[in-house]
Amino acid sequence: MAATAGKLPKAQPTIVRLFHWINIISLFGTIASGLQIYNANPVFGGREGIHIPWLFTLGGWLAGGRNWHFALMWIYGLNLLAYGIYIFWTKRWRDRFVDDRDLKALQASSNPKRKAYAWHRLVYTSIIPILLLAIASGLSMYQPVQFYWLSTLFGDWQTLRTVHFMTVPLVLLYTLVHSTLALGIGDGKIATSFLNLKSSDR
Numbered sequence: 032m033a034a035t036a037g038k039l040p041k042a043q044p045t046i047v048r049l050f051h052w053i054n055i056i057s058l059f060g061t062i063a064s065g066l067q068i069y070n071a072n073p074v075f076g077g078r079e080g081i082h083i084p085w086l087f088t089l090g091g092w093l094a095g096g097r098n099w100h101f102a103l104m105w106i107y108g109l110n111l112l113a114y115g116i117y118i119f120w121t122k123r124w125r126d127r128f129v130d131d132r133d134l135k136a137l138q139a140s141s142n143p144k145r146k147a148y149a150w151h152r153l154v155y156t157s158i159i160p161i162l163l164l165a166i167a168s169g170l171s172m173y174q175p176v177q178f179y180w181l182s183t184l185f186g187d188w189q190t191l192r193t194v195h196f197m198t199v200p201l202v203l204l205y206t207l208v209h210s211t212l213a214l215g216i217g218d219g220k221i222a223t224s225f226l227n228l229k230s231s232d233r
Contacts, residue, residue, distance in 0.1 A: 047123075050114040057107035062199055063089035064103060067096030074189075074196045104169065111162070129156040151212040154205065161201050168195035 043051075067088035073080035090096030118124045133149035140146050171182035171191055185191040 046117070050110060050117070053110045054107065054114070057103045057110065058202065060089060060103040061100060061107055062202070063087060064096045064099035065199065067091070068093060068100060069196065071096070074192050101173070108166070127152065127155055129153045147212060151209070154208050154212060158202075158205050158209075161198060161205060165195065165198035165202070168198065171195075 066083040067090040070082050070088060071093040073082060075081050088096065090099045118127060129149070129152045133152050136142075136145050136149040137153075140149070167181055168185060168191055170178050171185060172195060175182045182191060185194055
């Protein structure tokens, strides 16, 4: 699949849709189980602090939340790694990440669709530092002794927990903006291509 500065992306191959759906399901499961862990010792206000309603949690209790969180973390991480290898192997990264053409389009283009596509690529690229922050802080909490060199970058334990927790609203905000922009590009073809199982693989 190739997209130029003036073209919109073609329909998504089945494998790309599969990568995205696994990411979505495992990501939200990871967030829900993480919120279950959070409730055992809230980041804000101590044990009597702000609690998350059970409807948004997964695991039922601390141990259950941890089991779900770590299991889904591996599924999400391995799937993300596989997708990263795939987009670089197929050179799809050229159509995914922001470049100087998009920045120029945002500044000078009079074509609203081209600007929307540029914003979409910019937002798509922004998830990389967010995910790196989530993974780095998560590993630091998961194995603070083995990854001591990483955990020390965050200072104390409370700062580490706060940073990791704050990646949740950042990911949710990214998902909302990314989905909204996808619905607005090519009359919603980018978004609907992930639901269209009859789309041709190319």
